[in-house]
Amino acid sequence: MSAKQNQPSTSIRDPDATRQRILSAALDLFVEKGFADVAMRQIAENSGVTKSLIHHHFGSKEALWKATKEAAFELYAGLQRQDLTEAEQSDEDLLRRGVVNYFKFLQNHPKVVRLFAWAHLERDTCVGENDSGLVRLGAERIRQAQESGIFRSDVNPVHVITTFVITCTHWFEARSHHSQWEGIGSDQEFLDDFLKIFLDGLKPEHVPER
């Protein structure tokens, strides 16, 4: 992957790979226990390097934390932007697919979900800043669909996006919380029910008086 020249695998030192191993171990630990409860020593041990080496590559614990979040967000934004741009026109089915895609993404990336949850709690704003572009794009799609009469036009398009983003996100963030509720269904069953309510709730008013 990052093999410079034709250097064979005899190369003992590979700083890129080292950084990657550190980031990976840091991600696992930060995701599990949050920033404050993780010791640099643990990260060092889990990644098979010295604590000093982490400082050499990343500078400080804070900087490593920031780098971890940025790496996670790159993954997140990359896939999301892809989903959003490859779809072309706006109709109900597009929104359904958008919700399903977002839901599936969170389902497949539980680490990202938890990492962002920690970030929210420490009032990290960079995640929110970064995806405001995605939201703008999505809201524009909704607005177009409202103008075409596909969706009701008496709701703020941003709130439509927010509603499903919030629902999907919190479903996974607080899974351990509501998974013990009696009678609650699987991921798929909840998604299906939510889509019924959400999409029918967005249908245009039946009696457009005035």
Added chain:
Amino acid sequence: MSAKQNQPSTSIRDPDATRQRILSAALDLFVEKGFADVAMRQIAENSGVTKSLIHHHFGSKEALWKATKEAAFELYAGLQRQDLTEAEQSDEDLLRRGVVNYFKFLQNHPKVVRLFAWAHLERDTCVGENDSGLVRLGAERIRQAQESGIFRSDVNPVHVITTFVITCTHWFEARSHHSQWEGIGSDQEFLDDFLKIFLDGLKPEHVPER
């Protein structure tokens, strides 16, 4: 409040009040920074007592954390149960009022919101266990409304409850996250839009075939 006998206010020692002051300081700090990032020394300083005294009254940091969460949950459950039981029959307007009440509660108790968010992340199950009773009660109400033909019957009642609980909760938990989204409205505006979508989405099917 907790004045035993007719003891005047000259009483220097008041262990109940002391415990309360410790709990209050602990709540503020835990809410702000989470369990791991709070030092017993800070709690001691903020509550005006010695670190040793906290250990005397609560035993350990973990125990204090647990006591803090339990106190918060008592407040939460008390008000929620009150809202749920004082309402009698089930109709659309009842659900609307339920959602509004829940939303307003979270709006008025940001500390509880954040405390529970920390608890979720450390996979604390006791919060979820405790309110499963509330959910059961709410779901039963929805089921009755479905039988009466007030709501669509093709969705799991628990998922109806879950949907609005999740939405309200995450709206406040991740406020710092989406407050920077361009075009997003105030608490009230979002609530209004969500209610439109949610309640209309719950209306019975228009063509009840079969």
Added chain:
DNA sequence: TTTACTATTGACCGGCCGGCCAGTTCATTG
């Protein structure tokens, strides 16, 4: 081969952590 640079190590630092303990002060009770 020499040089220069960077990746990597292990030992070490001051400081803060949660918890403990011996002692003091207060309030109740017999």
Added chain:
DNA sequence: CAATGAACTGGCCGGCCGGTCAATAGTAAA
């Protein structure tokens, strides 16, 4: 008025924290 026990204090402990630094080892350029 003792005296008993709980509330409360200050000081101390071992241990872990993030971070630093001088020294070493590998690597690529000259």
